[in-house]
Amino acid sequence: xxxxxxxxxxxxxxxxxxxxxxxxxxxxxxxxxxxxxxxxxxxxxxxxxxxxxxxxxxxxxxxxxxxxxxxxxxxxxxxxxxxxxxxxxxxxxxxxxxxxxxxxxxxxxxxxxxxxxxxxxxxxxxxxxxxxxxxxxxxxxxxxxxxxxxxxxxxxxxxxxxxxxxxxxxxxxxxxxxxxxxxxxxxxxxxxxxxxxxxxxxxxxxxxxxxxxxxxxxxxxxxxxxxxxxxxxxxxxxxxxxxxxxxxxxxxxxxxxxxxxx
Numbered sequence: 001x002x003x004x005x006x007x008x009x010x011x012x013x014x015x016x017x018x019x020x021x022x023x024x025x026x027x028x029x030x031x032x033x034x035x036x037x038x039x040x041x042x043x044x045x046x047x048x049x050x051x052x053x054x055x056x057x058x059x060x061x062x063x064x065x066x067x068x069x070x071x072x073x074x075x076x077x078x079x080x081x082x083x084x085x086x087x088x089x090x091x092x093x094x095x096x097x098x099x100x101x102x103x104x105x106x107x108x109x110x111x112x113x114x115x116x117x118x119x120x121x122x123x124x125x126x127x128x129x130x131x132x133x134x135x136x137x138x139x140x141x142x143x144x145x146x147x148x149x150x151x152x153x154x155x156x157x158x159x160x161x162x163x164x165x166x167x168x169x170x171x172x173x174x175x176x177x178x179x180x181x182x183x184x185x186x187x188x189x190x191x192x193x194x195x196x197x198x199x200x201x202x203x204x205x206x207x208x209x210x211x212x213x214x215x216x217x218x219x220x221x222x223x224x225x226x227x228x229x230x231x232x233x234x235x236x237x238x239x240x241x242x243x244x245x246x247x248x249x250x251x252x253x254x255x256x257x258x259x260x261x262x
Contacts, residue, residue, distance in 0.1 A: 011206065013218075014062060021058040028052020056124050056187065057195045057259040063128050064135075064150075064199020065206070067091060071139045071146065072207040081140045088136035092129050099125035122178040127187035130179055131196040134189070138200055147204045154197035158253040161191035162246035182251040191256045198260055228261030 031048040067088060074084045103119050110118070135153060138146045161182055169177040178186040202221075209217050232254040246252055 014065065017058060018062055021055040021062075024051055025055035028055070054259060054262060056192065057262075059124060060128060060131065060192055060195035061199040061202070061260070063095075063132065064196040064201075065203035066199075067132055067135070067196070068146070068150075068200045068203025069207060071200075072143060072204065074139065075143060084139040085136055088139040089133060092132035092136060095125055095132060096129035099123060099129055117175070120175040122175075122186040122188065124187050124192075126179065127189065127192050128196065130189055131193035134193065135197050135200055143204055143208055147201050147208070150197050150201035150204065154194040154201065157189070157194040157197060158191050158256040161194075161251040161253060161256070162243040164188075164190040165247070165251040166245050184250060191251055191253070194256050195260065225261040228257045232258035232261065 028048060028051065031045060031052070035045055070087060070091065071084060074087050079087075100119075102125060103121060103123065107114050107116075107119050135150065138149055138153075141149055164180060165182040167181075169181050172180070178188060180189045182188050182190050205217070236248060236252065236254045236258075248255055
């Protein structure tokens with residue numbers, strides 16, 4: 001029997017989380033599409049939309065875990081640094097191709113009512129591809145260094161999001177800027193890329209952990225998650241901020257930490 005640390009093993013709870021996120025996302029879209037206007041201020045609808053906003057963070061986090069698993073597998077094969085980095089970049093390219101094909105099929109199915117600019121919309125798959133490409137440099141590091149670097153990268157992305165939201169990105173053009181700038185209608189690298197970086201850290205930790213330590217690791221993860229939720233909520237209510245401008249539901253690092261805790 002293969003150990004859980006082998007590259008071919010699966011961790012069932014990851015599949016369960018992925019399936020749960022898909023169901024939550026589906027209910028959010030259904031409520032948003034079919035709920036009448038007079039119900040869209042009610043408590044159940046608000047709760048549905050809040051919970052429905054979790055799947056993108058979950059999918060990005062799980063994508064980071066999967067990316068870390070791939071990095072660990074290439075580590076065990078003792079591949080050169082360039083090959084490890086190229087493997088991670090290959091996954092990013094694959095996701096970008098899926099993103100393009102997804103937008104293309106939506107465009108074709110929506111004809112003749114669509115505009116060609118709909119093909120350039122930055123959706124969750126685009127964000128995954130860009131985030132994965134940017135964090136692929138972590139493949140060059142040792143597993144322990146990768147954990148630390150991924151945690152730092154995720155935290156920096158989260159903390160920089162309010163600043164990025166108010167920077168001048170016009171030099172990138174109206175479409176490329178959506179890959180980076182926080183926006184209610186697009187999935188920019190700030191702050192969403194933080195979840196993928198944190199996922200890489202989590203995936204690296206899971207591969208470093210011994211099977212007999214897995215239960216204890218899950219317990220500590222639950223405690224840490226609870227602390228992030230409570231701490232994030234507490235500091236969000238303080239009427240002081242280190243940022244001159246910040247929108248909680250758009251670019252707040254505290255919202256990122258709360259979602260990470262969930």
